[in-house]
Amino acid sequence: MKILITSGGTTEKIDSVRGITNHSTGNLGKLIAETFLAQGHEVTLVTTKQAVKPASQPNLNLHEISNVESLLTTMEGLVKTHDVLIHSMAVSDYTPVYMTDIDELEKTEQISDLLSKSNSENKISSQADYQVLFLKKTPKIISLVKEWNPAIRLIGFKLLVDVPKEELFRVARASLQKNQADYILANDLTEISPTQHHAYLLSEDDSFEAFDKEGIAQLIYEKVVTHD
Missing domain, CATH: 3.40.50.10300 (CoaB-like)
Known part of the structure; x- marks a missing residue:
């Protein structure tokens, strides 16, 4: 077999x-x-x-x-x-879509606006005390x-x-x-x-x-x- x-x-x-x-x-x-x-x-x-x-x-x-x-x-x-x-x-079960800091999140009126973005830098800055990571479901x-x-x-x-x-x-x-x-x-x-x-x-x-x-x-x- x-x-x-x-x-x-x-x-x-x-x-x-x-x-x-x-x-x-x-x-x-x-x-x-x-x-x-x-x-x-x-x-x-x-x-x-x-x-x-x-x-x-x-x-x-x-x-x-x-x-x-x-x-x-x-x-x-x-x-x-x-x-x-x-x-x-x-x-x-999930894969990253976009990672951002709290300041950008608070300035954004619609969360959906962030979901259309992607991180362009090779290494995301670690300066911010808090980051928010958006995930989307992967195929089963x-x-x-x-x-x-x-x-x-x-x-x-x-x-x-x-x-x-x-x-x-x-x-x-x-x-x-x-x-x-x-x-x-x-x-x-x-x-x-x-x-x-x-x-x-x-x-x-x-x-x-x-x-x-x-x-x-x-x-x-x-x-x-x-x-x-």
Whole structure:
């Protein structure tokens, strides 16, 4: 099988030296990739420069992206040519539009006037005590996958923070249905540490539990190869 995996976390630039990112290391995506590679599958890993990666090997193809725009461009063609997508990347929900200081904001009659601007300098001045950063929503890559390739098997990920199990399941299954996924890996940040990663792999009707990253990788592998 041709397996497409995303891992790591995107970074959205504010200027040439600043950006908005997240804490994703790519460790789980790396383990998932290594699990499939060990069984002879062809793996394409879309990841970031900062993320950890498997060692180079013949069946591994690497694509490095930086932000949501580059991810979108890279993913469309790859999704069309793969059998399975395991979308574990932490994708930025918003991207910067314009950053300004309080004085400019107070002088502006319509906020919409600022939203049509963009910062032209390479490095925005840090003289002001307070800055206001305007963000706009990025495209949801997972929502486009089945448009690009209706036949691809899709495993998505949903991370929430400190919610009851019932709420985690409800939100994850809503994502599964909305994005026509086969499975969603549901996890809570409070149950992730250097020594554990408690998660549930959910389908429409079933749930399967894992307690560390190795267990998650093996669980995903088993469900993909058995088509269960």
